[in-house]
Amino acid sequence: MTIQPSEIKNKAKREELYAKQKKAKNKAQRQRRKEILKEEEADPSLREARLRENIPQTQENTREFDEAVILEADEEVQQDEEVDEFAQYFNGQAPKVLITTTPNAGNKTVGFVHELCSIIPNIEYVKRGKKFELQKIVQFCRNREYTDVMVVTEDHKEPTHLTLIHLPEGPTAHFRLTRVKGGKEISGHGRATSHYPELILNQFTTRLGHTIGRMFAALFPQVPEFQGRQVATFHNQRDFIFFRRHRYVFKSGKRVDLQEIGPRFTLRLRWLQKGLYDPANGEYEWMYKADLETSRRRVFL
Numbered sequence: 111m112t113i114q115p116s117e118i119k120n121k122a123k124r125e126e127l128y129a130k131q132k133k134a135k136n137k138a139q140r141q142r143r144k145e146i147l148k149e150e151e152a153d154p155s156l157r158e159a160r161l162r163e164n165i166p167q168t169q170e171n172t173r174e175f176d177e178a179v180i181l182e183a184d185e186e187v188q189q190d191e192e193v194d195e196f197a198q199y200f201n202g203q204a205p206k207v208l209i210t211t212t213p214n215a216g217n218k219t220v221g222f223v224h225e226l227c228s229i230i231p232n233i234e235y236v237k238r239g240k241k242f243e244l245q246k247i248v249q250f251c252r253n254r255e256y257t258d259v260m261v262v263t264e265d266h267k268e269p270t271h272l273t274l275i276h277l278p279e280g281p282t283a284h285f286r287l288t289r290v291k292g293g294k295e296i297s298g299h300g301r302a303t304s305h306y307p308e309l310i311l312n313q314f315t316t317r318l319g320h321t322i323g324r325m326f327a328a329l330f331p332q333v334p335e336f337q338g339r340q341v342a343t344f345h346n347q348r349d350f351i352f353f354r355r356h357r358y359v360f361k362s363g364k365r366v367d368l369q370e371i372g373p374r375f376t377l378r379l380r381w382l383q384k385g386l387y388d389p390a391n392g393e394y395e396w397m398y399k400a401d402l403e404t405s406r407r408r409v410f411l
Contacts, residue, residue, distance in 0.1 A: 179315050187320065195276055199257070199328040207233040207329055208251050209260040213240040216267030222290055223262055225373045228302045229342055229355060230329050233260075244273075248386055252278050258329055262287070272377065273387065274325055280385040281395065283325055285351075285377040293372025300357050300369040305338020306331050307355065313346040318396055319411035322351075322379060340371065346411050351377040379411065 115131070118124040150157040180187050191197065199205060207230055211219050215238070227233050238247070244261060251259050256277055263271040269290055275282045293299045309330050314323035326344050339358040344351055353375050356368040381397040396410070 180317060180320060187317070191320070191324070194324070195279060195281065196324045196328045200324075200332060202332065203257075204331055205232055205257045205329055206255065207258045207260060208236060208247075208256050209233055209262070210236050210238040210247065211262045212264055213238050213242075215262070215264055218267060218290075219262055219264040219269045221292060222269045222373065222375075225292060226260070226262075229307070231304075231306050231331055233329075244387055248275055248277070271380075275387050276325060276328065277386075280383065281321065281325070282383040282385070282387045282392070283322060284380045284383075286380055287375060287377060289374065289376040291372065291374040296370050296372045296374065298369065300371045302355070302371050303338050303340065305335040305340055306333060307338065307340040307342040308334040308336070310341060310343040310345075312343065314344075314411055316409075316411060318379075318382065319346060321382065321395075322411060348406070349378060349409050349411050351379075351411075353377070 113127065115124045115128040118127060146156075146160075150160070191200075209223055209226060209230075211223060215223075223235055227235055247261075248259055258277060259273075259275040261273040261275075262269050263273065269287055272285045272287045273282065274285070293302070307330070309327060311323040311327060314320055323344070330342070341356050341358070343354045343356070345354070346352075353373075355371045355373070357371055359367040359369050361367060379396075379398065382395045383392045384395050385392060402408075402410070
């Protein structure tokens with residue numbers, strides 16, 4: 111009869127027994143791995159079968175079924191995207207973006223805005239005074255043919271939220287902004303150049319995710335300059351959008367490394383509003399609520 115550590119009242123003896131059982135278990139696992147390697151050396155097809163069947167379970171590949179997930183060749187979605195608010199920017203129209211902050215923003219927020227300006231081409235930073243309400247700024251930008259307005263909001267002099275307003279008719283997306291790390295804070299960081307970066311949008315698989323992905327894509331000209339070897343990535347994982355910027359580094363003609371330029375930050379969608387920014391009377395297409403999180407395997411983007 112095997113005694114379990116939980117049955118022993120003495121703490122020292124309980125820990126001693128647990129350590130012995132753990133050591134024996136690890137030894138058995140190592141021995142089993144050696145046996146598997148010997149079998150696979152004798153028959154290579156066994157290794158291929160093991161790797162084919164040994165698929166780890168993750169929250170991504172075990173996510174709950176969602177009817178909003180878009181298949182690769184969905185004709186209805188393709189037809190909708192041909193006439194949606196962003197279609198003209200995928201047909202060659204150059205974006206023109208204005209970025210601002212809350213009034214009297216702190217140094218960290220302004221520094222983060224300047225780093226965003228180094229990422230997005232054709233962007234202009236305008237310092238915001240106390241008298242300028244966001245809806246007036248939006249109307250100002252519409253009259254001057256801007257295509258997007260970005261607003262970085264701060265709390266306790268730290269950037270905490272980002273609002274993206276697509277012009278002239280919306281939509282408007284509001285994100286929680288966390289884990290901001292400037293380029294100079296990244297070890298071994300590279301220097302940014304003025305080249306248009308390549309854009310990677312990863313795992314925006316639902317209808318809502320497609321809308322958010324196209325909002326990001328509409329900020330960048332559809333003519334990346336490959337000489338700069340710069341890549342801007344928006345990677346969605348469990349509704350957290352991780353941003354990274356890298357540069358390709360070619361070594362000896364065969365090997366390619368990545369050098370991070372920065373900044374790093376994480377976005378999480380709080381709401382998506384149809385039309386232009388209107389907190390009082392706007393129609394919300396999607397809004398985050400705590401009761402939506404019924405499972406860690408349920409995602410919306």
